[in-house]
Amino acid sequence: MIAKNAGALLPQDLISLNGVLKVCDMETVVLGAHLKRAAIDSEVVGDSVLCHIETDFSFRGRFAIPADWCLLGCLHDANNATGCNGTPISSGTAFTVFPGSVSEFVFGADSRASIMLVPLQRLRHKFAKLVHPDLDIPVRLLAMFDLTGSQLGTTLSANFEKVHQHLFQEPRADAPASLIEKELDILLENHLLAGLSAQADDRPQCSRGRRAHYQIVQRAEYYMRENMRRVIYLDELCKAAGVSERALRYAFDDLLGLSPNRYLSMLRLCTAFRALTVADASRRSVKSVALSCGLWDLSRFADHYRHTFGELPRDTLMRAPPAETTAPSTAREIAYS
Missing domain, CATH: 1.10.10.60 (Homeodomain-like)
Known part of the structure; x- marks a missing residue:
């Protein structure tokens, strides 16, 4: 696992950065020739992986999610260089990455994101309970959506902030695993609800x-x-x-x-x-x-x-x-x- 650094930005190499997503083979290209500093950490909780990353430098990356996994995330802070597959994304944007294609992104300097990797079957099971057991997950609706325009979005943003706090600010030994697992289940549910209810204006657009x-x-x-x-x-x-x-x-x-x-x-x-x-x-x-x-x-x-x-x-x-x-x-x- 990546060494915890209490949220401080410390010198990091690309292997630490590439290892954040764990189940993915992530490839990165830094966009500036200066010493890179970041706060990165991750933790396994049940069948899922929590990750958080903050950097003071920009980089371009690409990765593919393995067939049995999916990725949920929230961009807490972002500068105007941040984007995914050419679409610019801003602070307060949630995203979902499904298997089957390569995702490319630019993570701008002074950006901060929390990520949750979960088995795809777990997301499907939650979707079946919330919506309908015979329907497929609407991938496009969950791809990217803004969290700042609704109560569901505000709640989900707070859920992702708890991921950051758990990884960097709280003594992990004091948090029972069952409680963390319950909070992650709530995050998963709120992520689906917020994404499915988001309107067209709540989704990043690419000109x-x-x-x-x-x-x-x-x-x-x-x-x-x-x-x-x-x-x-x-x-x-x-x-x-x-x-x-x-x-x-x-x-x-x-x-x-x-x-x-x-x-x-x-x-x-x-x-x-x-x-x-x-x-x-x-x-x-x-x-x-x-x-x-x-x-x-x-x-x-x-x-x-x-x-x-x-x-x-x-x-x-x-x-x-x-x-x-x-x-x-x-x-x-x-x-x-």
Whole structure:
């Protein structure tokens, strides 16, 4: 489990950040080359996992929920860079992520979110009790909805704040497991009720222009990932995205606040970090990892790496790689594997 830090923002590496969602293989790209600080923690409660994260830096991430799980969450605080699948989201937004597709998001600096991972069957059972046993869960209605316009939303926001308080502010030994489990069941029920009752105006909207920018960034990033081993020129990205250089730059600036080349540099660095963390030092070298990510100038790579992650590449490589994991069948297997 991730070490509890009493809510203080402390230096964190990407592995700690990627481990927040536990059952998911989350991949992140930081959007600024400075030492990252965050308050992150998680705890298994019954068959579910509670998570909370606060950061002082922006990052882009993507993950997929395993087939038997779903994710509920609330964005307590967010800046205007925060978004999901191209749709901008603000403070007081709740969200639900179902299995079956990759979710992409930007978590802006000085943002704060509480998350609950639950077995999908548990959500279905609760929905059947509240609505109808023969109906399917309306996924689109629960995807994202604002909590600030209704009493149900206010109540749900308070439920998620209790998750934060439990993880960071309350002595956990003083809270009986049965009481926490009951509170989470109430949160699950309120999440469904608030999402199903939300009106069209309560759901974040993505303009046609922003949707176009998201698709441009997606196509360009896919090309970056497919060709990371070699030099990638801006005109290649324009061709891959099907737009002019001006349109490409504008799309990246709008969604990520970075130029395409700057994002490519951060993507290379974060991919190298991820590879070094899981590499066997007796089989791979810093040089081989760097070259596989298209980082040809090794001295410059080491300098940028230390500036971004607070350590040299060889220090990351020499750390023992984390145990290989697969999506577990229960939450408790995750925490103690």
